[in-house]
Amino acid sequence: MKPSLVANGLRSRLYITSADFSAPGREVLHAPFVPLQNDNSDLLMQRFLSDGFVVEDVLFLSALKIARQVARARGRRQTVYMVGFDFRAEAGISEAITHDYAPGNSADRFFRVSMQEFFFLNCLYMLKDSDLEVVHVGDRSFSKLSAEELNQRFNVSLDRGGAGAASKVQVTAELTTNHFGDRQRLERMIRAARAAGADLVKLQKRNVDTFYTAEQLASPYVSPFGKTFADYRHQLELDRDDFAFVDALCRDLGIGWFASVLDQPSFEFMLQFEPQMVKLPSTISEHRQYLGYVAQNYRGAVVLSTGMTGPDYEEWLLAQFVNCRSLYLLQCNSAYPTPNADCNVGVVGHYKALSDAEPRIIPGYSSHDMGWLASALAIAAGARMIEKHVKLGNTEWAHFDAVAVDLTTADFRDYVARLREAEQMVGSGTKAVNASEHHKYRIAA
Structure with a gap:
């Protein structure tokens, strides 16, 4: 992870990590990492609702927690668009996973990817009427927008010079x-x-x-x-x-x-x-x-x-x-x-x-x-x-x-x-x- 960040250039102003990582000219916050185990899934959701912060194995939970902190700091509700989270081990980005979730083991890969859908649905329930609106983009029953609707909402054109092509007018x-x-x-x-x-x-x-x-x-x-x-x-x-x-x-x-x-x-x-x-x-x-x-x-x-x-x-x-x-x-x-x-x-x-x-x-x-x-x-x-x-x-x-x-x-x-x-x-x-x-x-x- 660290070599790839350095190779691609440090583009963010802030990095939050549990690793031994430094970014010259950038702010780095360190937080403890908590691995996911079969007997502590309930504790994971408790941490999500608490005031403390850790880097979770289910990483999007940590990202959503940061978004809630942003909402509180700004004093207004924030919207997070979940793009690319298909929760399917056999499709999309998940298919390309080789080492991050399950090295060479399709059964483990299926478990590690698909089980995150359970935590996501829990998040949707817990965040209902909160200071954070989570919009899942995809074709699932809980999706609020399709990819096409997201493109329309943010005026991203796939026909005029490629995705995100700037309009002349x-x-x-x-x-x-x-x-x-x-x-x-x-x-x-x-x-x-x-x-x-x-x-x-x-x-x-x-x-x-x-x-x-x-x-x-x-x-x-x-x-x-x-x-x-x-x-x-x-x-x-x-x-x-x-x-x-x-x-x-x-x-x-x-x-x-x-x-x-x-x-x-x-x-x-x-x-x-x-x-x-x-x-x-x-x-x-x-x-x-x-x-x-x-x-x-x-x-x-x-x-x-x-x-x-x-x-x-x-x-x-x-x-x-x-x-x-x-x-x-x-x-x-x-x-x-x-x-x-x-x-x-x-x-x-x-x-x-x-x-x-x-x-x-x-x-x-x-x-x-x-x-x-x-x-x-x-x-x-x-x-x-x-x-x-x-x-x-x-x-x-x-x-x-x-x-x-x-x-x-x-x-x-x-x-x-x-x-x-x-x-x-x-x-x-x-x-x-x-x-x-x-x-x-x-x-x-």
Whole structure:
């Protein structure tokens, strides 16, 4: 084990072992090893529920115990996906076992592998309604997901360049303020967007007290959070701890995040998270002084929606945003919902032409229309980012609910699937003979 780890490179930050093992530059925790014997299986499950830690012969029990410690440290439920645990000595990885479980003895191999299923079923029972959700991936009666469903959940494609091949088109789930400042609701939205196949989630940040006028803040507004517009807006804003929570959650889930920063205080606030990307939305396209400030002081990627603007705005943007690493130009119409006749997806083709001349420019489409068709057409026109509003259920008083796709249904998953199909159909743009085609009337040699 140790030689193979060294040969393949020490890639983990932490190793937990019962062996005499050291990893320069890495943290190593040592724990005692307890071998499994016929008369101590009950003790094994008792240890699993206790506070102490040992390296078990049934190794996945130790891994699940570590996962429970992570859940307690984070203060929220964790999900563990059991992939490759078929518990069949005659199939899968188990078939290749030669020395780890039973050297040259098929009967012992069968016992050592199959008996682990007993302990796994015990774990499922003991962890029911606990801080750890265990999802077995496979085709057993206790499996919660098939391998195909797991791939769909984590947007792993087996058809576009191999497993885990990166998509050329980034799909952004625009949460707007439909989290209502509720962290639990926010987490549900992010998890649902990730499960549906989104690459990114987007939030919003503004300084309520300075972004709006005193008259606007004092005006009556009906919401569950108070009687004024100020009550409503203050509730929707996320604070530093909220964004730190989002950052940690997204890292854990493997999904990117960024935010629309609507004013300079919000832009300065967001810098503490070292964002790789910020958005400047259509709603502030007339705030040229602030936009110019970001252009001069930010080197990361900038996403700009171009709703409510014309060619003069585009010229101004291209002249100003010369320091940023990438400049996403998203065709957008700011009507909610956008009429079909006003989607003007052809503008994406224009942005694609700009990107051909200047690769730093990335064309995209911010969808305020109903459904998926305009977004799919935008991909055909060259879009490499698609943004879509999402919500969590229907709320009569919330903004843009008619446009947003409901994450409590399969609608957003279906939307993303349509975009992936469109991306696949568009292809690489390089003409080639495909394996699916052949000459019906071939000329004889």
